[in-house]
Amino acid sequence: MMEGYAIELTVNGRRVCAEVRADETLLEFLRTQLRIIDAKLGCGKGDCGTCTVLLDGRPVKSCIVLAASADGKDVKTLSGMQEEPLIKALQESFVTHGAVQCGFCTPGMILTAASYLREHENPSRDDIRRALSGNLCRCTGYKKIVDATEAVAKRNT
């Protein structure tokens, strides 16, 4: 058996102590050990962004982050942020703008959008497109996702 690493971290506001393999990704840890399913496995190679989570407040693709490296850190997934006003506003906006089709990319998309809007006031549509370009969506053609994000950005500023 491979040697395990003991890690201690905060996940969605909860203190978690766990043992992880050296090669266990943060995504695998969240999904299989903690059963947090809103971070999705779309590619496992850092291409698609469906696994986006916040690591110490910064969006990361959790499929290419080792769980061991999250030791001592704060991890947030979409399901742990349901009360945050910016997340709520984006969720509402995604539903009303029809930015959701199959929904598989949606949690990662909302987290990336929220992280960007938190740090950028009054972004242009092009800025938003670039900010979201690490999150792939096959259904929507992105238009309504950008519409939904922009609507929240305008309300914020």
Next chain:
Amino acid sequence: METRQLEVAGTRTRRKDGVAKVTGRETFSSDVYLPGMMHAVVLRSPYPHAEVVDIDVSEAERMGAVCLTPFDVPDIVYNERTVSIPEKTYRDRTVLPKRVRHVGEAVAAVAHDTEELAMQAVSKIKVQYKELPYVLDAEEAMAERHGARLYDTVFLGEESIQVKNNIACERSIAVGDVEDGFRRADVTVESEFEAQRMYHAQMETKAAVCAPEPDGGITVWTTTQTIHNVRQLLGQIFNLPLHKVNVKRIALGGAFGSSIQMNSITPICVALALRAKRPVKLVTSREEDMYDHVKYPVKFWLKFGAQKDGRLVAAHMKALVDIGAHNIQAYPLLGCIAGWFASLYKFPNLLFEGKAVYTNKVPACAMQGYGNPQTNFAVESLMDMLAEELGIDPIQLRLMNYVGVGDEFWGQGPTVRSIIKSCGVEEMLSRGAAMIGWDRRVHPWQKSGDVVRGIGVARGFHTSGTGGPRPGEVIDYSSATIKVNEDGSVDLITPVMDQGGGTWEAAAKVVAEVLKVPLDMVGISPSDTRTTGYDVCTHATRGVYCGVGAVLHVAEQVRQKILEMAARILEQNPRDLSMERNEEIGQAVIYPTGLPDKFITLGEVAKTAQIKSWGTIAATDSYRQKNCPPCFVTHFVEVEVEKKTGRVRIVRAALLGDCGTPINPDMVKGQLVGGLCRGLAFALLEETAYDKSTGRLVCGGYLTDYKLPTACEMPAIDDIMVGFANTYEPTGPLGAKGIGEAALNSAASAIVNAIYNATGIRFKKLPVTPERMLEALREGVAR
């Protein structure tokens, strides 16, 4: 039936599954976790063609893994797609093959307590292969002298047939006399066209979870567009009675055709679970998914003959389809390509000759449009070439020749035909021309500079379902159950899968419309194959027209039952009652016609019926649509070509859709914009290229190397204009037709026509990558 003023259908609503999806609580197959569940990993062939001589799993078994080899699986030769009638279904595969025919084909599988342990175990399996000659090119595959032969025999229905020169099937379809037609033509144009092997790239990779049940049966959660066909196939392969095979309807993370069938991993997962007597989960990696299915690549030769005035008189198409290692649906595909070709314009004489050929590559299957985007690329490119030859405006030439109201339409090849009753072609061409500024369009030779722009048009369509007046080679019907609860809310139980386009939402809206209940009083029940009647598949743009068509059919019956129950309470004749939606009360109300004050609520009716033991107000039925109306689209696109980099950018687009009544207007727009994005990918970016020396994919399983478009590749958001034709389909639910596949079908063609208008270069091979553009600009000739 009174004439309907639509109150719910056709309005913008917040989709019912929206909240689950934006909160991350929607459950997809890969999100199903069961107690005691094992994880499966598949061992895949590194060779494009090889015999499996021996497999040694002893070491993996010593590690505690449950193993599955080709020597352990049921000896059933099946086809994963069972949409066609059995006698037109080719069968060439088993759960695990003793001879692998493409890199990435499953050879063995293991299940263990964790995915990590399963990975370790699978690495200990020793497979002895005997490599065989392989072929990656369709034309080479047909050559007499080529040593690679994928199959000696396959099944067609119950009959064993010989495969000659790797030709999986052929189809030749003629209307009129094409030679005579060409003799009467003043002008002929002809060209070859080639559409590439594209990958579906649905965001959710294929997944399956199977739980063995105490009664010997199984429960299955899997990525599929058809729960009932999966159920029937699993029952057949594992010799289980169907009441012991339960396939759950579950959210699907996109599909675009990639799950039109029972996916190859599903029976592998089931076999492992039955062996292990424990639940097993199998989620494919992105690379495995890329090795599972691609879009059908087609090489065309196409010729048109026309009179001087622009009237088409003859057309001849040859199509060569490289289907890869399995024949999933090549026979109906050839018929459909013939139909897409025959139904866009009126050709009094036409000939179609199609061939589908096996190669040692990833099996091709349906992908949004099922041969239609490929065919459309050839037909709409050649229409522009003909327009230029004749000196007629491309829009004018299309208006002169389009197939419209009163004409016959081939919805699913030559055996499924119906007469067109609604058509927005003219309206969309004229509105779209105004939206894009068609009159600003100038010839390519009037343009200069390093950055040039061009405007292109293409029109397309897709069928709505596969129903005709008489059933053809394709099965098509759907079922629904609707019941009224004792508070006036309604449960809808449907077997129809939703790929994300909003089919369930449309179903709920139709129920709300007919039963006069507020939309939030309609619930879409979780369902499975045990609790629903048959639905063939969410394919062929049939979700709304056929699936919701069945929902409407059942809702009408429930409405009648409501009126009968209410009549007993109100002591009236049911015919003398009226129903309406009362938003204030939040319910449907029923009252004697003309006496709205004497109303009772639907909840009171249902509750009274329950208390008095009259029964539950409910109905279940199946319904078959007897038409397959085309949903038309028109794409106008303006592109910008950077001559120094070869990059093509879409700067503006006008997308027009004729879906009859748009039941979910927002989602129809979403389909059209999403279709543009995938059309852009088809025209400019994506292709699964192969390494000829290994038979492996060059992209190595990376979506970015495969070049999936991001938000940045789409036109600036303000520059996508969307419009609906003002049509009503008399045979559709509340006047609706489909839209899904149509939304894509002419997008790439319009882009390629716009590139011609920008550069004067006619691209006949997709995708038009910057490399190909630069090469063409250097050579200064048509590619």
